[in-house]
Amino acid sequence: MHIGRRLARPLARTSLLVRYGVISGLLVLCLALALGYVLASTVYDRALAQSEQTAANIAQLAVGPxxxxxxxxxxxxxxxxxxxxxxxxxxxxxxxxxxxxxxxxxxxxxxxxxxxxxxxxxxxxxxxxxxxxxxxxxxxxxxxxxxxxxxxxxxxxxxxxxxxxxxxxxxxxxxxxxxxxxxxxxxxxPVASSAEADARRLVLWLAGGLVVLWAVLFQLVAAASRRLREYAREQAERAQHDALTGLPNRVLLADRANQALLVSRRSGTSTALLIADLDRLKEVNDTLGHHFGDLLISAVGARLRGELREADTVARLGGDKFAVLLPEVIGVDAALEVADRLVAAMRTPFDIDDVSLETGATLGLASYPEHGRDVVRLLQCADVAMYAAKSDRRAVRVYDRSMDAFTPDRLALFGELRRAIENDELSVHYQPQVDINSGQVTGVEGLVRWQHTVHGLLPPDDFIPLAEHTGLIRPLTWSVLRMAARACQRWRAAGLDLTVAVNLSVRSLLDEDLVAQLDHLLADAGLPASALELEITETTVMADPERSLAVLADLRGLGVRLSIDDYGTGQASLAYLNRLPVDTLKIDRSFVIAMLGSSNDAAIVRSTIELSRSLGLGVVAEGVETEQTWQRLRELGCDAAQGNWLAGPAPADSVPDLVRRLERRLGGAPARA
Missing domain, CATH: 3.30.450.20 (PAS domain)
Structure with missing residues (x-):
């Protein structure tokens, strides 16, 4: 695909130059015809004027006297x-x-x-x-x-x-x-012959001059076009390659990674991404200077490249950090073998200008589909694994969710998050869930946001994992539940028959006081329990299956609606799923987004919908980003959907207007209490 794009671009540019040549040639031809006509007319008029003057001279000099x-x-x-x-x-x-x-x-x-x-x-x-x-x-x-x-x-x-x-x-x-x-x-x-001869000479000179002018201009434009193409090629190279090492940069890495993920989805293979952090580079810069540091970085890039397959990609992300893309690998174990080989290669000293430099590298590994289904997520996971490896003083670590708290930025947010929860600085935005058959908005999902004074509006992925690993998840969850319950009660009082869904973490689900406190919270907000839906992931349920079953049964007895979130990404068996007292399955957005282009993802979506029917459960598809996806879900018999094509998350005060606009757009009946 890369080669095809490279071939297409020069052809497009050549075609543009040819079009310029043809159009400019036609314009020059039209100009030549117009000027030739004007010149011929002028020559003829001048010949007539000379003849008139000749006649006048004859009349005045030969006849008049x-x-x-x-x-x-x-x-x-x-x-x-x-x-x-x-x-x-x-x-x-x-x-x-x-x-x-x-x-x-x-x-x-x-x-x-x-x-x-x-x-x-x-x-x-x-x-x-x-x-x-x-x-x-x-x-x-x-x-x-x-x-x-x-x-x-x-x-x-x-x-x-x-x-x-x-x-x-x-x-x-x-x-x-x-x-x-x-x-x-x-x-x-004689007058006509002389005028015609003069006009012919002038027109020929004019045509010749214009042809020469066109040829010169075309050559100038062609030369400029070649220079521009060369400049554009150089700029494209610079935009996609690291200036120091010549390796692909983050942009080209992302492009190749997207292509690799597409192939993996179709073939069912894995794609691995490694983040490598070079050890002791600062010592080299401080003792020998940045020149040696730059030479070392270039040598590291070359050595990494030499240890890999032709299909693999080594990219420099900046500073002392590299990335390695391994497409179509056979699972995490195969990727780990490559990582171990790279670590061993980095331990061999580098000979830089007759100076032997010893260094090393710390690697983090993330793999599709186990750890993420898009490039951004895989990069994040590999980065987290690399920091975890540094923390453990190990050469290589494979990502798992327990590592999320190790990212430096998230650790720095810990103290600020505690204050934000205590000072009610968090907010909840709500994304509509729409009945696919009727076009009516039946509920919303509450998504917590943090308006950070420095980083701006932070999505939940930036701080929820930190809260889960530091004990802040409990106060955070209750803060979100209170805001969501009060907002839903206001909407219902205004005539909107909506439910509100809130995610529940492992710690919150296994909290002994969950049911009692939730009952008190609903009573305080004046919201019926049936208007609240709690979303629990498969992973959350499987953390303690028996305890989870008991808590879910108590919540169901309270009247709260329950749903399994991100279904398809966990490990819950069908037998266990059949025991869960839940109302709805929510299909993970990664499958929905890819379903039109991947037969595997489409099969997962279809089978989940069929499973929901057989179990008597409702089914909601997350991640509806296009109208085509919406129509396909309708054909498959999906009950409801949410996604940015329908509407993005909005503040509580904007929900009534958002619901009305969305239902008018979809032709649904108004959501009335």
Whole structure:
């Protein structure tokens, strides 16, 4: 999977570069077409303007001086001037400078033309002629079908007609009104050919320049893309690898561990996680300097790597702490053999710059599925086991729950937790439990929270194990029970028919005064016993099976509802489970979360639901994180569910609104008392 992702990324980046090349090429092509059109039009317009200027020069220099003012006043050109005009025209025509010339007066009457048959004809409606008589020079291609150009049809080829105004200055030396107009016919083919050739050259230069520009820009972008890919690859390496040793860091370890757990769920094998703490590194740093310490850390990483399989992972977590991931191992014993081998390897001295350094390592081991079903939990358990090994002065320890009090952070919380309980600084948040068939909220589970002044809102896993191992669990449990009972009574008084569930630890369950004190607490809160549900784990019950049976029977006699929490993770036999006076089984969230992707977990969920039916018990699924999980549980016939997809834990005052919103969303009947 890692290889597939690595291959997919360069392909995606290459595709992006190709898309850039194609899109930018199309844009350059469109730009070239647009600019080519504009340039061609400009060249053509300039050629026409030059032709107009040529015609104007001919009119002013070759023809105009041969005319007099009287020719326009009398409406006819004098015979002697006509002869001179005819001679000048013959010369111009012979040189193909012009093809034809017409001279009009202001009425549009032809005063002179190289074709005598045109003299005396009138063309008053020609717009170009009218423009010239208005003082504006204009030009147009001849229209063979027009009456004016009928006589030009025999001249061959298309002609360019240029109209030039004749002012009085032309005839009499006074620059005043326009008295007439020249119409000069020029060969169009030379004009068009010249304009086309010029336009072609410009367009080719433009296209070539744009292609070169595009190629240069593409190369620049490609080079920048390569540098960015290389930089991104380096950053990805840095983000997932330790800078000192080159080993995977915590991020890459978590990714590989998740993949290993997925494989283990499918194959039914174990995955082990080791936390190794290097001994005497501080002594090396203090005596030889941090340079030697860094070299030692690098050497340790290399040696650990050399003792493992190719599929195993060694990661540096920081400082003198390493992690070792062992996927698909055959149980804890096989992982212990690897741990012992690593301990032995660490006892061999390291040769660092000709200095022999002796060190060692303390290891903690946690295994899936025995100690945890996700990476975070396994890391926590392995860390706890490592601290327990240090405390016992042993090289390796395998995690068990009795070690939870050994974590340094939790030990530091001990004194603060006692004060928090005494000063009522703990709070309870409540997560709804919803009937899957009706969509009605039937109850809530109380989850204790600690708003720590330094660490913020702490979840129960951060301090409940500490309380269980230090005797604080008893006052903590009664504090939670009091808050939950009072909150539930307020909700019921407000019209919400809800029950509240609270977890009960081993110490609390085996407390001799539990039933009597609970009866007093319910009476004090004004809450009926049937509104309280106590959740007990399989492990709690199995701590003292016979004593647990007696206490549970007394609680059942009191009217309190009972449920087995985290079912599937303990060791209670079916025969013993059948003897327990409980109402409900709660499927552990780890199975529910993984049920859509793991056939093993799905089988556990399905069999638990079927077992509950056969025993006449209700069944609640914890850890519903998606709608697909909710729908699948409904198909399997599960009674109720809770999880973050439905609603997360909320303070007591927020529960009524939360319940109403959730029931509207699910279409359930309102929970009324």
């Amino acid at each position: 041969l005319l007099q003012r009287d020719d326009f006043d009398q409406g006819a050109v004098a015979p002697e001037r006509r002869e001179r005009l005819t001679g000048a025209m013959e010369t111009l025509v012979a040189h193909r400078t012009v093809v034809r010339v017409k001279i009009f007066d202001r009425t549009g009457t032809v005063l002179f033309a190289d074709d005598p048959d045109l003299i005396g004809q009138r063309f008053p409606e020609d717009p170009h002629l009218q423009a010239a008589l208005g003082g504006q020079r204009s030009s147009d291609l001849d229209e063979p079908d027009s009456a004016e150009n009928a006589s030009e049809a025999s001249l061959g080829g298309r002609l360019l007609e240029v109209y030039v105004p004749i002012r009085k200055s032309t005839a009499a030396g006074a620059d005043r009104d326009v008295v007439g107009a020249f119409e000069i016919y020029l060969p169009y083919e």
